Amino acid sequence: MARRPLPRILSKDSAQIARTQIARSRELARTAADSATDVLHPLITVTRGLRRLASAGRRKWADTPKDRRGPLLFLAASAILVVALVPYGPLLAVVTVMAAAAWQGRDRTPPGPEGPDASRSERLRALYEALVPYFSGPEDPAPLYAHGGEWEKAFVEHEFDDGGRVGHLVIRYPACFADGDPAARARIEQLLTAKAGRGREYRFAWDEEGNQLTVTVLPPLPADVPAQHFVTAPGETVLGFTDPSEVQRTLPLCYGEEERIDVPPVVWRTGVRSTEPHLLAMGHPGGGTSTLLRSIALQALRYGDVLIVDGGGTGEYACLTGRDGVLAVECALPGALASLEWAAQETERRLIAINLARQAGDPPPADTRRPLWLLLDRPGVFTHLAAADGRKDPQALLQVPLRHGRAANVTVVLAEQFDSADALSDAVRQHTRARVVLGAAAPQQVEAVLGVPPHTTPPAHLPPGRGYARLGSGPVHRLQVPRTPDPYDEATSDADRQAVLELLPPRSRPADAEPPVPADLSKPAAKEAPRTAEAVPAES
Numbered sequence: 001m002a003r004r005p006l007p008r009i010l011s012k013d014s015a016q017i018a019r020t021q022i023a024r025s026r027e028l029a030r031t032a033a034d035s036a037t038d039v040l041h042p043l044i045t046v047t048r049g050l051r052r053l054a055s056a057g058r059r060k061w062a063d064t065p066k067d068r069r070g071p072l073l074f075l076a077a078s079a080i081l082v083v084a085l086v087p088y089g090p091l092l093a094v095v096t097v098m099a100a101a102a103w104q105g106r107d108r109t110p111p112g113p114e115g116p117d118a119s120r121s122e123r124l125r126a127l128y129e130a131l132v133p134y135f136s137g138p139e140d141p142a143p144l145y146a147h148g149g150e151w152e153k154a155f156v157e158h159e160f161d162d163g164g165r166v167g168h169l170v171i172r173y174p175a176c177f178a179d180g181d182p183a184a185r186a187r188i189e190q191l192l193t194a195k196a197g198r199g200r201e202y203r204f205a206w207d208e209e210g211n212q213l214t215v216t217v218l219p220p221l222p223a224d225v226p227a228q229h230f231v232t233a234p235g236e237t238v239l240g241f242t243d244p245s246e247v248q249r250t251l252p253l254c255y256g257e258e259e260r261i262d263v264p265p266v267v268w269r270t271g272v273r274s275t276e277p278h279l280l281a282m283g284h285p286g287g288g289t290s291t292l293l294r295s296i297a298l299q300a301l302r303y304g305d306v307l308i309v310d311g312g313g314t315g316e317y318a319c320l321t322g323r324d325g326v327l328a329v330e331c332a333l334p335g336a337l338a339s340l341e342w343a344a345q346e347t348e349r350r351l352i353a354i355n356l357a358r359q360a361g362d363p364p365p366a367d368t369r370r371p372l373w374l375l376l377d378r379p380g381v382f383t384h385l386a387a388a389d390g391r392k393d394p395q396a397l398l399q400v401p402l403r404h405g406r407a408a409n410v411t412v413v414l415a416e417q418f419d420s421a422d423a424l425s426d427a428v429r430q431h432t433r434a435r436v437v438l439g440a441a442a443p444q445q446v447e448a449v450l451g452v453p454p455h456t457t458p459p460a461h462l463p464p465g466r467g468y469a470r471l472g473s474g475p476v477h478r479l480q481v482p483r484t485p486d487p488y489d490e491a492t493s494d495a496d497r498q499a500v501l502e503l504l505p506p507r508s509r510p511a512d513a514e515p516p517v518p519a520d521l522s523k524p525a526a527k528e529a530p531r532t533a534e535a536v537p538a539e540s
């Protein structure tokens with residue numbers, strides 16, 4: 001299938017996306033050049049010395065008057081003859097010339113100043129003085145941290161960016177510091193964030209065995225990656241993009257017909273063999289949870305069917321109504337209850353069909369192998385409405401898809417806001433092992449959703465779709481969701497609107513068509529075996 005070129009206006013963001021890849025390529029090239037220089041250093045030095053000696057000889061010959069050039073040539077020829085007649089003379093001459101060339105070819109550049117300049121030294125000293133109250137102890141006979149002490153012993157490594165701010169720092173701390181206490185760590189991290197420079201993201205790596213703290217400034221994640229077809233296999237969904245050091249895989253992104261950039265993704269695997277078959281996304285208003293659901297829906301429609309329940313009622317998913325593969329987009333409580341009840345029955349039907357096929361030794365039916373996605377945006381709103389009307393909680397209908405969805409190839413994705421987190425049922429909390437937090441959330445809120453605190457400090461300003469993701473018991477990743485806005489929103493740019501509209505499947509049925517009716521769940525009766533005529537004994 002031919003790639004669809006995206007608007008050229010988006011190519012201006014490729015420099016931000018490829019910054020990490022270019023840095024990695026430069027580091028590899030620099031390492032190869034340093035290795036080659038170390039191996040060929042003697043030859044380079046001798047060659048440089050011979051060139052300098054030849055230049056000096058040419059200058060000497062040019063400065064010699066013409067009436068003295070004849071005697072000079074005679075003297076040089078006599079010296080060459082004497083050297084040729086002396087035993088081992090040519091060998092000694094070659095050794096002497098090589099030694100003179102090596103001496104003349106030595107590096108004469110003056111050594112650079114050791115350590116940082118005055119301004120950077122003052123910044124490191126101020127950072128050292130700020131850490132003294134936290135890392136010093138009155139019982140320590142040889143304190144590493146003391147007012148007026150030497151910061152060179154405490155800071156093992158230090159690097160600065162182009163703006164003169166700290167970019168990388170390795171700090172030694174005394175063994176008496178309680179590095180296993182989260183509160184003590186949080187105080188140090190907050191202090192370093194304030195002193196090293198606000199408005200940036202930092203990663204803190206605590207080496208408890210070696211008593212060292214590594215502080216690294218993280219580059220901002222690309223926030224302008226448009227929605228597009230990602231190169232993934234069936235059962236793989238791209239939640240967003242993260243740091244190159246966090247994952248071992250990259251995805252090619254196409255900007256136009258010739259430009260192509262590799263970006264590290266956060267890939268969520270679903271299906272029968274998935275360990276995290278369902279996902280829960282939490283965030284504040286405007287954090288990007290609806291954008292995440294739209295991005296997942298566009299990727300799911302390539303291989304499966306999608307059922308959307310919009311509790312917010314803002315029309316965020318109107319562009320999907322009536323599309324091929326979209327079973328329904330429900331924005332009212334009665335429709336949501338009917339759709340979720342059908343989804344529960346469809347899950348049971350799939351389980352029975354798969355079980356009967358396995359008992360008969362046949363492969364699962366084709367309709368059970370096609371993935372079914374249930375996307376619920378703010379289900380807590382319907383929970384309150386159902387309680388007010390005396391109806392059944394819609395989340396109670398999710399118990400069957402959540403518990404048996406992996407075997408039936410049914411995936412549930414929920415997006416909820418923090419102010420309605422208490423309305424989530426126990427089944428949702430228990431079976432959604434893939435978690436995403438988007439927007440400006442406090443570290444305590446992130447830890448409550450993901451199970452572990454974030455490993456980086458949140459920046460001052462977060463673009464929509466920026467947050468953290470954790471799949472099961474894996475590590476926490478920084479996440480930036482691809483830009484997938486509502487194409488019917490007036491605030492959406494023309495480039496983003498066209499990118500989303502190109503991904504939408506066509507409409508081949510009316511928008512108000514009813515969802516398919518579930519098949520009969522009763523087990524088919526066994527056919528009665530034909531009776532055989534019994535032999536009657538002959539009368540004697």
